[in-house]
Amino acid sequence: MGMNWIAKLAAKAPVPIFIARGNDAPDETDKLHLNPNLSIVDTPRAASILLVAGTIPHALTAHLHRLHDQLPHPRATIFWHSSPTDQLSSALGVTHGDDLGSFLLQTRAALLTGERASEADVLPDEPANVWRGVGPHGQGGKGMMGGTPYGRPMAMTDDDMRDGLKLDAYTADFGPFLTMLPSGMILKITLQGDLFQKVAVVSPPYEDARQGREIRTLLKLLGLPALANRLLIENAHCEAGFKRLVTLSGVRRAIPPDLGRTHDGSDVRSRFEHMLNDPSNPQNLHLMGLGLGDLLEGREWQEAMLILNSFDNTSLRKICANTPTDATDDMGDSSEQASGGHEGMDHSSHGGH
Amino acid sequence: MGRIGGTGMTDLIFYALSALAIWSGWRVFRVDSMIRATFALMVSFISVGGIAVLMSADYIGVATVFMMAVEMMVMGLFMVMFMMNPAGLNPMQMVHQYKFSIGAGIMGFVGLTTAVLLTNFPDNPLPENRDTLRDLGIELLGGSMLIFETAGVTLLATMVGAVALSSRRGRFGDSDVGAAPPGLHPGGEPAGRKVEKGGGHGGHGGHGGHQMMAEKTKPNSNDDPHEGHGNMPEMEA
Amino acid sequence: MTLTAILIVAAALFGIGLFGALSQKSFVMLMMGLEMMLNGTLLAAVGFWAFTLEGAPKGQLLAVLVMAVMAVELAIGFALVVAVYRKRQADVIEGIGTMKQ
């Protein structure tokens, strides 16, 4: 099968890949950003190839499969320094690092010509929960609120932290492969609008989750992805040009003062400053029973993400250990089942092809 | 007043816009999704704005689109905020006195149409080439300046009033804890009318009491979620 | 495009709005009904201005006022919705059977 002209054009573009990081992701993973033949995308919906870097812990394989199903066809999965899971047996495995870029290009070309068939869904394309409504539309039960169609009851009101307007709250799991969260971390977040109401840890970040990626994530969160990529270049943080750009961008003033303050007085601004100037030398923070709830509740989304990424991995794992885990929830079959969604997208959201 | 390529073309556009205005207006109350309802209303307004432009009321027409897009955006946000089911994924009809309303709507239309058809209106159409925009400007800041400025002050008062009404802090304390006037003597009964215990309220939060909030007590609240669903809206056809 | 046609369209919009305002339970939907009635009014005002007033600018002034009324209605309406919701968690008309307290 030959390529039509669109496929020929597409073959010249950088390969859009989404990286799912495993526990022992190779050090070169970050350097992939510098490869002109690749473009690392933030959402699986934009990717052609899912790159699994390192070993995904057994507990997270279901999430990996859900992530896989969220890639548009034609798609392929490449396991890098890890072996494919049973359900993804058709995926390719690579161990060598040097020519990963050209390997990805070849795979993509094979996908475009049809030499390599697009991978089928791993998970069944059906609702995660049974239909438990009664009425003709699944509304069920008494009045308007009755049933829980597909395990999704209507949103319920929850106390508001800011000015007492009790509006609907939404609870879902976010992670473990979301680019703005430390890899491996799954949080059960209750949101009102974009405000964090409650946070519980479903799964803490990997032990070696970030390898100093915090500062680059922070820069990305602050709308400076180009500067974040620049930091990948050796010793870029010492360059005068980089420092001037950081000053010019007003990034220090963009971080609100007193955001994410710990007991010893350090806040996101000071931690950002430290990471920028002295990246190899992690800060010693006094956390003393500080939990994620203390830090994140009442914060809006971007602030919360800034706080999360302003801690180095060891501190963050300590904070997670101080946070109540998800077991305390007694809502039974309510909203959280709907939200096994990795990427914060609902489970069956990969549906309907 | 053929503005765009002759009278025939203007007529055609007019009828198309009218049909769109009425159809989308009708959809507002027929769709399940609140967002669709809101933006159907916006489409209706935009069509009316278009008709106004056809009638050479350029400023009025364009300003209608401008204002209504913003207003409907705000309305849509309020829909999402307050409705338990803004996307209409759990279809329901929240209507009451349905037949009476249909009757009233039809009566309103028929009555007005009859009146329109039976009346002889004066025929003084807009002269060609009249600079309506300039007219309006001179009028707003000339002869009718007092009216215009009054409208401006009214809007300002509205802003102040809206902020005062919607803010949490009230004269006698936070509004959500059930504001009560202070007693006539220290620690005494609240002055003014007595609170009647009535099942009259309910709605959204009350329903919450159904499933999840049954155990949740709301201290300081005059509202009792357990009684809240006494009058809750039922499904209707 | 005649005055009669415009007024009939305006009457239809008004009728739909009346139906909506009377039939809807939710506050916000009720306000949409009111807005729709004002929509008809606005169209009628502009129609009268264009066909019977010989372009007297006061007719346009009336339309501007109708728009100001819409804005006021919406702003105060939403403020009241918020106030009632704070107090009663009610978003439907039946939720406030009584206005006392």
Added chain:
Amino acid sequence: MMIFVLAFGMLILFLTFGIWFAAVLDGVFSRRLSGQSAVGLLAPFHAAAVYLTQQRLRTEAPDQLNWFLSIAGYLSVAAIGLAVVPFGPDLAVIGLDTSVVFWGACESLIVVLIFLHGWSPNAPLSLIGAYRYVAIGLPIMLPSMFVLIAAAIPAQSLDLREIVASQETMWNVIRQPLGLPLFLLLGLSLTLRGPFDYADSEDLAGGTSAEDSGANRAGWQVARLAMLVGFSAVASTAFLGGYLGPVLPGFVWLVLKTLVVMATVIWLSHLLARMPVARMLGLIWKILLPISFLDLLWAGLVALA
């Protein structure tokens, strides 16, 4: 009629060329800032082709109609915004006495469309993007309307054609120095860029477009670039004298000025940091809005003097 066809052809040409150029410029700036080599001139076409070969995924229970309408609408509003811009004396596709107000209507429709784009996929991250955008998109329109009215004052007209004519002696950017900078901030917001990108930002994994795939994604990105072209053309008309200029034909001048504005917006978008929403709201209401009042006051005083 001939004039209309001519203007329409120019618009299509302008828009297509502008979109391509904006995409190239965007790539160049972002790669320069990240210390990498520049990309080729055909890169935008390649990237678009990638999206077109991909499947268009559905989310669970999306609002399909509004999803499509938001993308198509964003693109058309961009084109309509460009249509009010005069390409020469009396050479505008939509010649309207009230074109400044008309552009304002386009601005407010854009907020609606971006909200719809985040609303329709029925997914949390995109809905958060939609909420946040409305919170920022509505207030930032206020300063922009004030500076546009200020630009209309010396022309004594709400018609962009008259506004250009009034800049024969002196461009508005010199006459009202506060106007253009404030208006550029609006441009960042309308095109979802950099410090004002509260809808499609990285902290939401792409926000309203996080769920877009295939042709939808291509359409949305093209619409964003088209909006950038439309905005830049309006900005250069209202503040930089539009088609006015010596020697070269008017249309060429307009295109050149538009490209300058476009480059500035893209440069600002890569350079400036984005602050959390609450901080930005404070900035808009407490600082930018009063500055825009000053601009209007200044324009009024100059007109009276």
